[in-house]
Amino acid sequence: MSATRTARERARAELTQEIKEEARRQLAAEGAQRLSLRAVARELGMVSSALYRYFPSRDDLLTALIIDAYQSIAARVEDADAARPPADLRGRWRAMSRAVREWALAHPHEYALVYGSPVPGYSAPQETVGPAGRVPIALLRLARDAWASGTLSPDADGPPLSPLLARQTEQVAAAVAPGLPGPVLARCAIGWTQLFGMISFELFGHLVGSLDPSDEFFAHAVERMADLLGLLPAPPPPAA
Amino acid sequence: MSATRTARERARAELTQEIKEEARRQLAAEGAQRLSLRAVARELGMVSSALYRYFPSRDDLLTALIIDAYQSIAARVEDADAARPPADLRGRWRAMSRAVREWALAHPHEYALVYGSPVPGYSAPQETVGPAGRVPIALLRLARDAWASGTLSPDADGPPLSPLLARQTEQVAAAVAPGLPGPVLARCAIGWTQLFGMISFELFGHLVGSLDPSDEFFAHAVERMADLLGLLPAPPPPAA
DNA sequence: TGTACATCAGTGAACGCGCGTTCACTGATGTAC
DNA sequence: TGTACATCAGTGAACGCGCGTTCACTGATGTAC
Numbered sequence: 001m002s003a004t005r006t007a008r009e010r011a012r013a014e015l016t017q018e019i020k021e022e023a024r025r026q027l028a029a030e031g032a033q034r035l036s037l038r039a040v041a042r043e044l045g046m047v048s049s050a051l052y053r054y055f056p057s058r059d060d061l062l063t064a065l066i067i068d069a070y071q072s073i074a075a076r077v078e079d080a081d082a083a084r085p086p087a088d089l090r091g092r093w094r095a096m097s098r099a100v101r102e103w104a105l106a107h108p109h110e111y112a113l114v115y116g117s118p119v120p121g122y123s124a125p126q127e128t129v130g131p132a133g134r135v136p137i138a139l140l141r142l143a144r145d146a147w148a149s150g151t152l153s154p155d156a157d158g159p160p161l162s163p164l165l166a167r168q169t170e171q172v173a174a175a176v177a178p179g180l181p182g183p184v185l186a187r188c189a190i191g192w193t194q195l196f197g198m199i200s201f202e203l204f205g206h207l208v209g210s211l212d213p214s215d216e217f218f219a220h221a222v223e224r225m226a227d228l229l230g231l232l233p234a235p236p237p238p239a240a
Numbered sequence: 241m242s243a244t245r246t247a248r249e250r251a252r253a254e255l256t257q258e259i260k261e262e263a264r265r266q267l268a269a270e271g272a273q274r275l276s277l278r279a280v281a282r283e284l285g286m287v288s289s290a291l292y293r294y295f296p297s298r299d300d301l302l303t304a305l306i307i308d309a310y311q312s313i314a315a316r317v318e319d320a321d322a323a324r325p326p327a328d329l330r331g332r333w334r335a336m337s338r339a340v341r342e343w344a345l346a347h348p349h350e351y352a353l354v355y356g357s358p359v360p361g362y363s364a365p366q367e368t369v370g371p372a373g374r375v376p377i378a379l380l381r382l383a384r385d386a387w388a389s390g391t392l393s394p395d396a397d398g399p400p401l402s403p404l405l406a407r408q409t410e411q412v413a414a415a416v417a418p419g420l421p422g423p424v425l426a427r428c429a430i431g432w433t434q435l436f437g438m439i440s441f442e443l444f445g446h447l448v449g450s451l452d453p454s455d456e457f458f459a460h461a462v463e464r465m466a467d468l469l470g471l472l473p474a475p476p477p478p479a480a
Numbered sequence: 481t482g483t484a485c486a487t488c489a490g491t492g493a494a495c496g497c498g499c500g501t502t503c504a505c506t507g508a509t510g511t512a513c
Numbered sequence: 514t515g516t517a518c519a520t521c522a523g524t525g526a527a528c529g530c531g532c533g534t535t536c537a538c539t540g541a542t543g544t545a546c
Contacts, residue, residue, distance in 0.1 A: 007542080008488075008489090008542060008543070011489090012489085030360060031357070031360035034360055034361075036531075036532060037533065037534090038532065038533080046490070046491090047492065048533080049490080049534075050489070050490050050491075052535090053488080053489055053490075054489095057533080057534080058532095058533065058534095112357035112358075113357075115444070116444070117353075117356030117357050117444065118352075120270060120271035121274075124445065132446070158460070158464045158467060159460070159463055161456075161460060162456045162459075162460070164456050165451075165457055168450070168451055168456075168457070169451075172450045186460055187464075189457060189461075190434060190438075190465075193434055193438040193461070194433055194437055195437070196437050196440075196441065197435070197436050197438065197440065198430075198433040198437065200440060201433050201436065201437075204355070204358055205358065205364065206355070206372070209369070211408055211409075211412070211429060216402045216404050217405055217408070217429060219402075220398070220426055221426075221429070221430050221433070223398060224427075224430055227398060228464065228468060247509085247510090248509060248520095248521075248522090251522090252521095255522090276499065277499085277500065278498070278500080279498090279499095286523075286524090287523070287524055287525065288499090289501080289502080289503090289523080289525080289526095290522070290524075292500095292501075292502090293522055293523070294522095297500080297501080298501095
């Protein structure tokens with residue numbers, strides 16, 4: 001019955017996992033372009049055609065790895081966020097930024113897979129959209145908390161948004177961070193792109209010979225971006 | 241004599257150019273990983289082994305394309321800079337930022353080649369270092385002009401730099417922008433990484449569905465970064 | 481519980497492809513005297 | 514200016530490689546009655 005059926009299904013689920021793990025190992029060692037179904041099968045002691053019982057094509061395997069990568073980095077970021085007191089807004093921003101960088105340094109090829117140049121001939125299917133959004137959404141949650149608590153420095157606002165940009169930011173806010181004003185969301189997008197731009201440059205070798213090692217530049221930039229976001233330092237604990 | 245020798249050498253130089261052009265065409269159409277010596281030769285009506293008279297290996301052809309890409313974007317940025325009155329510091333920053341983005345949108349695969357994930361198995365040789373530095377150096381020249389003219393907003397400085405970061409930034413400044421203080425260079429690095437981070441996200445599809453089209457977000461971010469850099473609006477023309 | 485059938489996982493051979501690189505060669509271009 | 518030789522560009526065949534995917538198949542696992 002269901003117990004028996006799960007026997008087969010459990011085997012299937014396990015092998016699916018093993019295939020992904022071996023693929024991830026090869027991804028880490030060689031990069032996405034070098035990832036081959038045949039090599040994965042070889043390493044698993046299977047014949048290459050057997051993989052087609054699990055993934056209908058190489059692209060589907062890639063998609064699975066992309067989704068896993070997004071989930072993996074998002075989990076780290078969300079955990080880092082959750083580990084701080086919710087009211088320590090600046091600390092949460094720091095923690096999330098650090099989590100992104102640490103994940104990227106620990107998984108450079110997975111980072112390149114999702115944040116580097118697109119794989120030629122591959123176009124990301126709809127199923128990657130949700131996982132891809134988790135990190136920016138986590139950042140926007142922080143911004144919304146900050147806005148709601150009234151601690152966002154108001155003079156951090158720059159010039160007013162153009163009508164189109166105002167509409168775009170309000171639509172995004174309505175979808176994932178209701179109540180967040182467009183100009184605040186625009187600041188977040190700047191911080192978000194700065195963060196990933198800095199990490200990409202570090203990982204892809206553009207800081208070598210200038211700001212390398214990059215730990216301190218990173219920490220500095222995170223503080224400057226916290227200022228731009230308008231995040232104040234942690235409030236003192238409530239008076240006793 | 242030299243006239244005769246140049247006949248052969250001129251043919252050689254021309255064919256070298258044609259090979260690079262065809263390679264660039266394929267790069268633009270298919271991306272770097274799809275670039276193949278055989279396809280280039282085919283398109284040129286040559287036999288594939290003939291290319292080895294011009295480039296000792298595929299990697300050398302790639303290197304040539306990488307260098308060309310860096311030179312191409314740098315030329316655009318420098319031209320954009322030179323087209324503004326030197327004293328219009330903020331206008332120069334805007335113009336250079338726009339030049340980077342426009343070049344990137346016009347040459348997405350070349351952009352990906354130099355600013356995206358590294359090509360697996362390829363490591364950039366020394367000769368790419370100079371060309372790669374031209375854009376950041378152009379930005380630092382602007383910063384130095386701004387600093388020298390005394391118009392850099394002083395309150396744009398954030399927290400003091402850590403000792404290591406101070407040393408790193410001063411070393412870079414000493415090498416390419418003598419006289420520029422470390423904290424100002426750190427601001428530039430933030431603007432630089434934000435700029436390329438934003439463009440990479442746009443090009444690699446991370447803004448689709450949120451801030452896309454990105455023109456206005458881009459323009460807005462450029463202004464915010466100009467503020468962070470401390471660039472004041474253009475001074476009025478000198479009194480008559 | 482036992483039998484007859486359906487589903488599924490994995491095999492092994494094959495198809496067809498394109499790639500980078502090497503090598504011995506021919507014939508044209510350039511050089512020295 | 515003319516001849517003998519050296520240099521160089523381009524040819525064509527071949528080597529050895531690995532890839533994604535298809536297909537008919539065997540045998541084990543699961544299902545229905």
